[in-house]
Amino acid sequence: MNxxxxxxxxxxxxxxxxxxxxxxxxxxxxxxxxxDADREARNLLxxxxxxxxxxxxxxxxxxxxxxxxxxxxxxxxVLTGSHLDTQPFGGRFDGAYGVLAALEAVRCxxxxxxxxxxxxxxxxxxxxxxxxFQPTLLGSxxxxxxxxxxxxxxxxxxxxxxxxxELARIGFLGEAPCRADPIHxxxxxHIEQGPVLDREGIxxxxxxxxxxxxxFEATFRGQANHSxxxxxxxxxxxxxxxxxxITAVDRIPSxxxxxxxxATVGHLRVEPNSINIVPGVxxxxxxxRATDTDNLRSAAVLAxxxxxxxxxxxxxxxxxxxxxxxxxxxxxxxCIALVERAVEALDVPFRRMVSGAAHDANNLNRICPTSxxxxxxxxxxxxxxxxxxxxxxxxxxxxxxxxxxxxxxxEEAGR
Amino acid sequence: MNxxxxxxxxxxxxxxxxxxxxxxxxxxxxxxxxxDADREARNLLxxxxxxxxxxxxxxxxxxxxxxxxxxxxxxxxVLTGSHLDTQPFGGRFDGAYGVLAALEAVRCxxxxxxxxxxxxxxxxxxxxxxxxFQPTLLGSxxxxxxxxxxxxxxxxxxxxxxxxxELARIGFLGEAPCRADPIHxxxxxHIEQGPVLDREGIxxxxxxxxxxxxxFEATFRGQANHSxxxxxxxxxxxxxxxxxxITAVDRIPSxxxxxxxxATVGHLRVEPNSINIVPGVxxxxxxxRATDTDNLRSAAVLAxxxxxxxxxxxxxxxxxxxxxxxxxxxxxxxCIALVERAVEALDVPFRRMVSGAAHDANNLNRICPTSxxxxxxxxxxxxxxxxxxxxxxxxxxxxxxxxxxxxxxxEEAGR
Numbered sequence: 122m123n124x125x126x127x128x129x130x131x132x133x134x135x136x137x138x139x140x141x142x143x144x145x146x147x148x149x150x151x152x153x154x155x156x157d158a159d160r161e162a163r164n165l166l167x168x169x170x171x172x173x174x175x176x177x178x179x180x181x182x183x184x185x186x187x188x189x190x191x192x193x194x195x196x197x198x199v200l201t202g203s204h205l206d207t208q209p210f211g212g213r214f215d216g217a218y219g220v221l222a223a224l225e226a227v228r229c230x231x232x233x234x235x236x237x238x239x240x241x242x243x244x245x246x247x248x249x250x251x252x253x254f255q256p257t258l259l260g261s262x263x264x265x266x267x268x269x270x271x272x273x274x275x276x277x278x279x280x281x282x283x284x285x286x287e288l289a290r291i292g293f294l295g296e297a298p299c300r301a302d303p304i305h306x307x308x309x310x311h312i313e314q315g316p317v318l319d320r321e322g323i324x325x326x327x328x329x330x331x332x333x334x335x336x337f338e339a340t341f342r343g344q345a346n347h348s349x350x351x352x353x354x355x356x357x358x359x360x361x362x363x364x365x366x367i368t369a370v371d372r373i374p375s376x377x378x379x380x381x382x383x384a385t386v387g388h389l390r391v392e393p394n395s396i397n398i399v400p401g402v403x404x405x406x407x408x409x410r411a412t413d414t415d416n417l418r419s420a421a422v423l424a425x426x427x428x429x430x431x432x433x434x435x436x437x438x439x440x441x442x443x444x445x446x447x448x449x450x451x452x453x454x455x456c457i458a459l460v461e462r463a464v465e466a467l468d469v470p471f472r473r474m475v476s477g478a479a480h481d482a483n484n485l486n487r488i489c490p491t492s493x494x495x496x497x498x499x500x501x502x503x504x505x506x507x508x509x510x511x512x513x514x515x516x517x518x519x520x521x522x523x524x525x526x527x528x529x530x531x532e533e534a535g536r
Numbered sequence: 537m538n539x540x541x542x543x544x545x546x547x548x549x550x551x552x553x554x555x556x557x558x559x560x561x562x563x564x565x566x567x568x569x570x571x572d573a574d575r576e577a578r579n580l581l582x583x584x585x586x587x588x589x590x591x592x593x594x595x596x597x598x599x600x601x602x603x604x605x606x607x608x609x610x611x612x613x614v615l616t617g618s619h620l621d622t623q624p625f626g627g628r629f630d631g632a633y634g635v636l637a638a639l640e641a642v643r644c645x646x647x648x649x650x651x652x653x654x655x656x657x658x659x660x661x662x663x664x665x666x667x668x669f670q671p672t673l674l675g676s677x678x679x680x681x682x683x684x685x686x687x688x689x690x691x692x693x694x695x696x697x698x699x700x701x702e703l704a705r706i707g708f709l710g711e712a713p714c715r716a717d718p719i720h721x722x723x724x725x726h727i728e729q730g731p732v733l734d735r736e737g738i739x740x741x742x743x744x745x746x747x748x749x750x751x752f753e754a755t756f757r758g759q760a761n762h763s764x765x766x767x768x769x770x771x772x773x774x775x776x777x778x779x780x781x782i783t784a785v786d787r788i789p790s791x792x793x794x795x796x797x798x799a800t801v802g803h804l805r806v807e808p809n810s811i812n813i814v815p816g817v818x819x820x821x822x823x824x825r826a827t828d829t830d831n832l833r834s835a836a837v838l839a840x841x842x843x844x845x846x847x848x849x850x851x852x853x854x855x856x857x858x859x860x861x862x863x864x865x866x867x868x869x870x871c872i873a874l875v876e877r878a879v880e881a882l883d884v885p886f887r888r889m890v891s892g893a894a895h896d897a898n899n900l901n902r903i904c905p906t907s908x909x910x911x912x913x914x915x916x917x918x919x920x921x922x923x924x925x926x927x928x929x930x931x932x933x934x935x936x937x938x939x940x941x942x943x944x945x946x947e948e949a950g951r
C-alpha cells in the first residue's frame with residue numbers, strides 16, 4: 122500500500138493558530154473548559170470543519186462533531202478526535218493535537234476524488250481535563266452513558282458557576298442528543314505524556330490498553346508536641362509513619378510481575394506543620410497502577426500493608442480508605458491491528474505500549490472498538506507549559522491516523 | 537530549716553481569676569500579647585501588686601515590676617517572674633503560673649514581721665510567646681540589651697499594627713527605662729511543657745540549663761511528572777528524598793552521646809501536591825537540639841549528611857541553609873544550689889534536668905546569675921488548651937520558689 126500523506130504545513134499552521142488561543146508567556150496554553158478561550162478555540166474548529174465541507178453537530182454537552190458523509194450513509198461511522206480544553210497553564214499538544222490531526226486527516230479524505238464507504242466524524246470532547254469542573258472525561262462520559270447528564274449539568278467550578286450555565290454562556294449548549302450513534306471504530310491520537318518513546322527514540326506508540334488504578338487516602342494520627350521539650354522516647358510522630366509509607370510505596374512496582382506498574386505518594390499534608398512541633402497528623406495519598414488486574418490487586422495489598430505496618434511501628438492511629446479505582450482496559454485487537462498496518466506502511470519504528478493515564482478513548486472503549494496512537498513527549502513533560510513534540514513527530518502521527526482512518530472507513534460491516 | 541509555706545488557697549484563687557481572662561470554651565486561654573485580654577490581665581496583676589504594698593513600675597516595653605523594698609535598699613535585687621501572654625488557644629499555666637507564684641511568694645514575704653535584706657521584685661515580661669509580634673522573648677530581650685529597642689517598637693502583627701502602637705493603646709507604654717538594674721539572682725518557675733516529670737512521678741525539676749539548637753531548611757528539587765505515565769525508572773521524586781531525611785533525622789539523637797538531645801522534621805510542604813503528580817519540589821525543616829556544644833555540632837553534621845545523601849541517592853537538587861541557632865546555656869551553679877537547698881528542706885522528690893525550650897530566663901542568664909524550677913505538665917501537653925498541672929504541684933512549686941527567694945534575699949553580697 123502507498124502510504125497516504127497529510128499536508129504537513131496545513132497541520133502545523135492549524136496547531137499554531139489553535140495554540141495562540143489562551144497562549145501563555147512561557148509558550149504554553151491556559152484554556153480551561155467553557156472559558157472564553159475555550160469558546161474561541163471551539164469557534165475556530167467549527168469554522169475549519171465547515172470550510173472542509175463537513176456537517177457540524179453540537180450536542181447537549183457541547184461535544185463538537187464534524188461529519189464527512191460516506192457513500193454508505195447507514196454504515197456505522199469511524200470516529201476520531203480528542204479535546205481542546207487544557208490544564209491550567211498546560212501545554213499546546215495535550216488534546217488539541219488529536220483534534221487537529223483528525224481534522225487534517227479528514228481534510229485529506231475530503232480532497233480525494235471518491236468519498237470513503239463509511240462516514241467519518243471528527244470529534245472534540247468537552248471537559249476532558251476536569252480542572253475546572255469535575256470529573257474528568259465529562260463530555261465523553263455522558264456521550265457513552267457512563268455519567269449522569271443531570272448531575273453533570275449541575276457540576277460547579279470554584280466560583281459556583283454551573284457547567285450548564287457556562288456551556289450556554291459560551292454558546293455551545295447544542296441541540297443534538299448527547300448519545301452514541303452506531304460506531305464502527307474510534308481512534309484517538311495523543312501525545313504520550315510520558316518519557317518512553319522519547320527516551321527510546323521511537324516515533325509511534327501503538328497503545329494496547331490502559332493501566333488500572335487504585336487511589337487511597339491515609340491519615341496518620343499521633344501526638345503533636347513541642348519539639349524541644351518532648352524526648353525521642355515516647356513520641357508519636359505521624360510524619361515518621363508517612364516517611365515509611367512513601368519509601369515503601371516507591372518499592373511496590375519492583376515487587377510485582379506486571380508489564381507496567383507505577384506507585385506514587387503525590388500529596389502529603391502535615392499538621393500543625395511548624396518547625397518546632399512534632400507532627401501530630403499527616404494526610405497522604407497513594408496512587409498504584411498496573412496493566413493487569415492481578416498485579417493491581419497485589420499492589421493495593423502491598424500499599425495497605427505498608428500503611429498498617431507504619432502505624433503499628435510508630436504507635437499511630439490510622440484511617441485508610443479507597444477513594445477511586447478503575448480496572449485495566451484492553452483496547453480492541455482489530456483496531457490495534459489496523460494501526461499496526463498503517464504504521465508498517467510508513468516503515469517507521471514503533472512499539473506497543475499501555476497508557477498510564479486515562480483518555481476519552483477509555484470511555485469510548487466501553488461502547489465500541491477503540492484504540493489509541495501515541496507520539497513522543499520530549500522529556501516526558503506534560504500538563505506543563507514546556508510540553509513539546511517535534512513537527513516531524515506531529516506530522517508522522519497524523520499520517521498514521523490518516524492511514525488508519527482510510528483503512529477503517531473501507532472495512533466491511535463484519536470487519 | 538523550717539520550710540516556708542505559701543497560702544495555697546490564695547495562689548489557686550489567683551490562678552483561677554487570671555485564667556478567666558481570655559478563657560476559651562475548652563478550658564484554655566487565648567490571651568495574645570497586647571490584646572484587650574492582655575490589658576485586662578495586666579491590670580489585674582498591677583492591682584494585686586499594689587494591694588500587696590509593692591512599688592509598681594512599668595517600663596517602656598510594658599514589662600511590669602512590683603518591688604518589695606528590702607532593708608538594704610542599695611543591694612542588688614532578687615528578681616522572679618515569667619509572662620502573662622499565651623499562645624493562640626493556649627493553656628492556663630504557661631507563663632501565668634510563674635508570675636502568680638512569684639506574687640504569692642512576695643505576698644508571704646510582705647506578711648512577715650521583718651523585711652528581707654535585699655529588695656525582691658516580681659516581674660511579668662512582655663511578649664514571651666512571639667505569636668503576635670516576632671521575635672519571642674521580646675520584653676526580656678530588650679531589658680537585657682539583647683534586642684534593639686527601635687526595631688522591636690516597629691514589629692508588626694499580621695494586620696499591620698505596630699508593637700509600640702498596641703502597647704500605647706492598652707495603656708502599658710510605661711516611662712521606666714527598659715534596662716536591667718543590678719540583679720543578685722533571677723529565678724523563673726514554669727511548667728515543664730514536656731512529659732519527663734509527669735512520666736517519672738517527680739514533682740520538681742531543678743533546671744540546670746537550656747539545650748542549644750540549630751534550625752535548617754532544605755528544599756529538594758526533582759521533576760514533577762504525571763504519576764501514571766512516568767515509569768519508576770528515571771523518576772526524580774523529591775518526596776523520596778524528604779522521606780529519607782525524616783527517618784534519618786529521627787535517628788540522630790541515638791547516634792549522639794548527649795545528656796539530652798532531640799531532632800525533628802516538623803514542617804514539610806510538597807509541590808505540586810496532587811494525588812496524580814510525582815512530587816517535584818519538597819521544602820522541609822530540621823530542628824536539632826542538644827545539651828552541649830559538641831553534640832549539637834555532631835547533630836548538625838549528621839543532619840547535613842542525611843540531606844546530601846538523600847539528594848545524591850534520588851538525583852535531586854538541594855538547597856540547604858541554617859535559619860537559626862542558639863548555643864546551649866548553663867545556669868548559675870549558685871542559683872541551682874539554692875534551689876536544691878529549698879527543695880531538700882521540703883523533703884520532696886526532684887530531678888535535675890535541662891529545658892528543651894527557651895524562656896525569659898535564658899535572656900536573664902546572659903546578664904545575671906539565673907536558674908529555673910519546673911513543675912510537671914500532665915502528658916507533656918503544652919501550647920494547647922488541654923495543658924494541665926495539679927493544684928498540689930502548683931502549690932509545691934510556689935513553696936520551692938518562696939524558699940529560694942527567702943534564701944537568696946538574705947545572701948551576702950559576695951554570696
